[in-house]
Structure formats: structure tokens, C-alpha cells
Amino acid sequence: MPFNRLPLGSLSRRLALPALPAAFAAALMLSGCTAGQQDTLFEKAIELGRDAAHLTLHSADVGDVEMRYLERPGTGPTLLLLHGFSANKDTWLKFAAELPENYHLIIPDLAGHGDTPAPVNEDYNLIRQAERLHALLEKNGTQAVHIAGNSMGGAISAIFATRYPQQVLSLTLIDAAGVDAPNQSDYFKALAEGKNPLIATDEDSFEYRWNFVMSQPPALPWPLRPAVVRKTLAREGINREIFSDMMATKDELTASNFEQQLSENATMPALIIWGAEDRVLDVSSVEVFKQKLPQAQVKIYPGIGHLPMVEIPHETATLMSDFIAGVE
Incomplete structure (x- = not known):
């Protein structure tokens, strides 16, 4: 039909x-x-x-921007979920619906994404993004969290765990940025050729991006697909600004020996989740993260791409809730 x-x-x-x-x-x-x-x-x-998923929309002034976030109250563990580059808080909806009902969930739009506007200084440095999250938790009255992030959000999670380890009960990295993979991904090969598959400029590049980041993308049928295409294309300009700051942060982290800081400070329980077919951040990144986080459990899903929590939300939510139950 x-x-x-x-x-x-x-x-x-x-x-x-x-x-x-x-x-x-x-x-x-x-x-x-x-x-x-x-x-x-x-x-x-x-x-x-x-x-x-029993999530409601909230906002908090975090200094240089009014941050919008979804929250679900709960008497169980508090979980902070961070989306990736050019995504937003709603990336986590299916995943959140699969988590135990007593979980306290906080799911923000990072500055410049989703419903959170550009900050007044237009600073998208990932370290600054982590500082904004610290301010958000203070405003929210949350003392400690289990933090999980995908892609760029994974790098921010690692930065947060390194800078504020006393606030992190556990760290989950899902196809995370932040380290240099031994094997070059299709994405970095494209960047070397002057292309950026993560920034859609027209409908054709949207379709390519959709299938580039996921091996098992969810159905997005008419009439929702045209709406998503328009929203994505409208972000081209700000996505280029955010990407520029993200790459500058990568250089800054390298210069400051971030990987060593991660080893020394992020000693909390950790979980590394990856899609074996990730074309954005090669699965060989797992080796590097595991070296820096020797305590980490690792799960690699065959046949899955860059967004496991979107492609297989039930499996990844069950894995994470079992991991958190072991920590608690």
C-alpha cells in the first residue's frame, strides 16, 4: 500500500x-x-x-542561552541523555519509552539544536556545551546522573565525566566522538574530499544522509517525511557553524591530551555501545575508548549503524537499564 x-x-x-x-x-x-x-x-x-514516554517540555537559563529539555520525574536512577550533531532531544523518544518507568529522565536540546536557540555568543565549543549541562543540572536540582551520549553527545558526555566526575554515576558512550579511530571511516574520507554527508543541502543529500547514518533506519513515511526534510534543510547554516566549532574543539582536546585526562578522571562504571556498520565513526574507536576506560563493558551490534538507540531502541534500552541496575 x-x-x-x-x-x-x-x-x-x-x-x-x-x-x-x-x-x-x-x-x-x-x-x-x-x-x-x-x-x-x-x-x-x-x-x-x-x-x-511521559516526557514534558521545560526550560532553564544556563547563562548564555535558555536551554529547553524534556523531563520525566521518577524515583529511580536519573539518566541524562545527549543527542548528536544536527540532531535533537526527540532522537531519544523511542529509546526513552523502552526504559523502566521509574527512571528520572533529563533530555536536553544542546545549544543551537532543536528548541534551544543559538547562544548569545554563538559558541558551540563542546567544552562549553558540557559547562551548560552542568548549569542545567544545578538549576534542576540534580546532584548526580548516569550520563549517556551519542556521537557528538558522546564526546560531550566524556568531557562532562572528565570535568565533573563527582556528578557522574556512570558513563555510556554510544558511537561516540572524542577519540581518533585507528581505521578511517567513510565520513572522514568524505571530509578529506571536501564533502560533509552530515549536512544536508537538498532533498537528495537528505536521503543520502538518512541512509548514511543508519543501517536500519526507522520508517519515515509520507506525509511526515517532507516535514522532516524541510526542517533539516533549514538548519544548513547553523549546522555549518556548529560543525566548525566542533572540529575546533577536537583540536583543542588533542592539544590538552584529553585522552589521558579521560583515563585519569573518568573512573566511574562505563558502557560502550557501537554499531558495527557505523560509517560516521568507525567501530575501531571502541579499541581506543576501551584502552582509556578499561573498566568499561562493551557491546557491538552487528548490522547496526551510527544510531543504535534509534535503530534498535528496545535492545539498547534493555542493555543500558541492565547496566545501570548493576551500578545501582
């Missing part, structure tokens, strides 16, 4: 979201779904996804 003939309940199941209201289905049938309706439908799908 073509996507444009899928019942809305079927579309929602493919996205692992609750069934969407019949009013939206009627609007689609009567109007053919304009761009504005596609955007509205996408926002409704996100809202329902947040509701399914």
Missing part, C-alpha cells in the same frame, strides 16, 4: 507512536495535505511520542 494511502493508525505504528486523531486523517483526505498540514502532523506525532 502506498504511504499516501496508509491509515493514520498504521502510519503511527510504523513510527512506534500512538494513533493520531481522526481529525488529522480527515484533513489529509480532504486537502491532500499541504506543507503546513504536514508540519502540523509532524509536530503532533512528536507530541504523542513525548506523551508515550
